[in-house]
Amino acid sequence: MSAPFDPTEKFAAYAHPSRLVSTDWLAEHRGDAGLVVVESDEDVLLYEVGHIPGSVKIDWHTDLNDKVNRDYIEGVAFAALMSSKGITRDSTVVIYGDKSNWWAAYALWVFTLFGHDDVRLLDGGRTKWLAEEREITTDASSVTLTEYPVVSRDDTPIRAFKDDVLAHFGNPLIDVRSDEEYSGVRTTMPAYPEEGALRGGHIPTAASVPWARAADADSTFRTRTELDDIYRGEAGLADGDDVIAYCRIGERSSHTWFVLTHLLGFENVRNYDGSWTEWGNAVAVPIAVGTAPGAAPAPRR
Amino acid sequence: MSADLLAEIRQDFLELEQKDRLLLLLEFANDLPELPQQFQDHPDLLERVVECQSPVFIFVDLDADGTFHLHATAPRESPTTRGFASILAQGLDGLTAEQVLAVPDDYPQTIGLSEAVSPLRLRGMSAMLGRAKRQLRDRLAA
Numbered sequence: 001m002s003a004p005f006d007p008t009e010k011f012a013a014y015a016h017p018s019r020l021v022s023t024d025w026l027a028e029h030r031g032d033a034g035l036v037v038v039e040s041d042e043d044v045l046l047y048e049v050g051h052i053p054g055s056v057k058i059d060w061h062t063d064l065n066d067k068v069n070r071d072y073i074e075g076v077a078f079a080a081l082m083s084s085k086g087i088t089r090d091s092t093v094v095i096y097g098d099k100s101n102w103w104a105a106y107a108l109w110v111f112t113l114f115g116h117d118d119v120r121l122l123d124g125g126r127t128k129w130l131a132e133e134r135e136i137t138t139d140a141s142s143v144t145l146t147e148y149p150v151v152s153r154d155d156t157p158i159r160a161f162k163d164d165v166l167a168h169f170g171n172p173l174i175d176v177r178s179d180e181e182y183s184g185v186r187t188t189m190p191a192y193p194e195e196g197a198l199r200g201g202h203i204p205t206a207a208s209v210p211w212a213r214a215a216d217a218d219s220t221f222r223t224r225t226e227l228d229d230i231y232r233g234e235a236g237l238a239d240g241d242d243v244i245a246y247c248r249i250g251e252r253s254s255h256t257w258f259v260l261t262h263l264l265g266f267e268n269v270r271n272y273d274g275s276w277t278e279w280g281n282a283v284a285v286p287i288a289v290g291t292a293p294g295a296a297p298a299p300r301r
Numbered sequence: 302m303s304a305d306l307l308a309e310i311r312q313d314f315l316e317l318e319q320k321d322r323l324l325l326l327l328e329f330a331n332d333l334p335e336l337p338q339q340f341q342d343h344p345d346l347l348e349r350v351v352e353c354q355s356p357v358f359i360f361v362d363l364d365a366d367g368t369f370h371l372h373a374t375a376p377r378e379s380p381t382t383r384g385f386a387s388i389l390a391q392g393l394d395g396l397t398a399e400q401v402l403a404v405p406d407d408y409p410q411t412i413g414l415s416e417a418v419s420p421l422r423l424r425g426m427s428a429m430l431g432r433a434k435r436q437l438r439d440r441l442a443a
Binding site: 043044045046048049061062067098 | 323324326327330377378379380381382384416417418419421422
């Protein structure tokens with residue numbers, strides 16, 4: 001059973017308006033049967049400080065990543081996680097988080113790897129909910145365990161691996177990191193820990209569009225017109241393009257993946273979650289430094 | 302203050318289930334002491350820990366009798382970082398310079414938070430400890 005869609009006028013201009021809900025909508029519908037609200041933050045303790053009443057927490061490090069392999073959890077673990085959060089296969093899931101929904105978008109992308117059908121973001125995320133002084137609580141949410149089927153993760157449509165990127169040259173790449181990371185001055189974003197990339201720079205030909213440009217000052221997504229100007233105008237993307245986005249570990253580029261896929265309607269967008277922590281350490285892959293995208297190497301297939 | 306307070310903090314964490322370790326970290330976050338007035342008035346005295354994901358600033362202080370204090374500040378919306386800062390500020394407070402410098406650099410990796418918080422996030426705490434020791438060495442050399 002799906003919750004009704006949010007008819008907010010701003011959303012109607014996006015390719016898939018059903019992927020967003022407003023704070024007004026959530027305030028009205030958060031108690032609906034079949035709807036589960038999920039908080040997903042960068043800070044692992046932020047949910048405990050106060051969360052939307054009834055919401056459950058999913059953490060990208062401790063819940064979604066495999067503890068041993070550098071990969072996402074598999075179907076059995078995902079089913080157990082969903083069950084423990086009271087989510088069924090036909091639940092409407094609304095995800096919100098800190099930092100303009102950066103980690104919320106990452107969680108949404110992982111839900112999509114498992115083909116969860118109805119998963120949406122709260123436009124403006126945690127920041128907007130708090131700014132509007134809406135209700136939060138530190139009370140634990142009561143969860144009724146559910147039966148969630150074991151579904152195989154399907155990486156192919158929306159996830160790119162290093163070999164996919166090597167075969168992709170000649171098609172658009174979007175680097176969503178900061179300017180300093182793109183040029184190679186830094187290997188991690190300003191004020192973040194160095195994560196041990198041995199080389200700085202970017203994947204040749206990648207256009208630089210820092211992810212946060214898609215977010216407005218109040219953490220909501222920019223309008224359709226503004227986003228078209230950035231991605232179709234400045235970055236030169238065109239309908240039908242096969243696009244790969246990347247960042248440092250695949251979190252910021254999940255946000256851009258959401259924008260390109262659900263707000264602008266590009267049908268072939270993949271997130272390269274290995275991103276710079278893999279590429280900047282990989283042996284014998286091409287790298288460009290400086291502010292220019294650089295020439296396309298021959299694709300390796 | 303006991304020189305073994307950091308060891309006691311470690312013991313407190315290790316005795317708890319993973320989920321409760323997170324709540325103890327939250328208690329530390331809520332207990333991060335306010336900055337003394339002199340630092341609130343002079344934020345330029347504070348050193349930013351750039352390795353942390355949130356803006357956190359620290360300052361090392363030695364009393365005339367050589368007693369060590371670590372002051373730190375981090376935003377309310379960054380409870381994990383506040384928790385790390387609070388553990389160190391409370392755990393190192395009142396030690397001698399020698400005792401502070403003798404704290405193992407891998408202390409953050411030994412308090413049982415790798416699973417509940419993730420090793421990546423713990424790097425921020427290691428950076429705070431490293432910077433505090435470096436500031437202390439600078440003070441002793443000055």
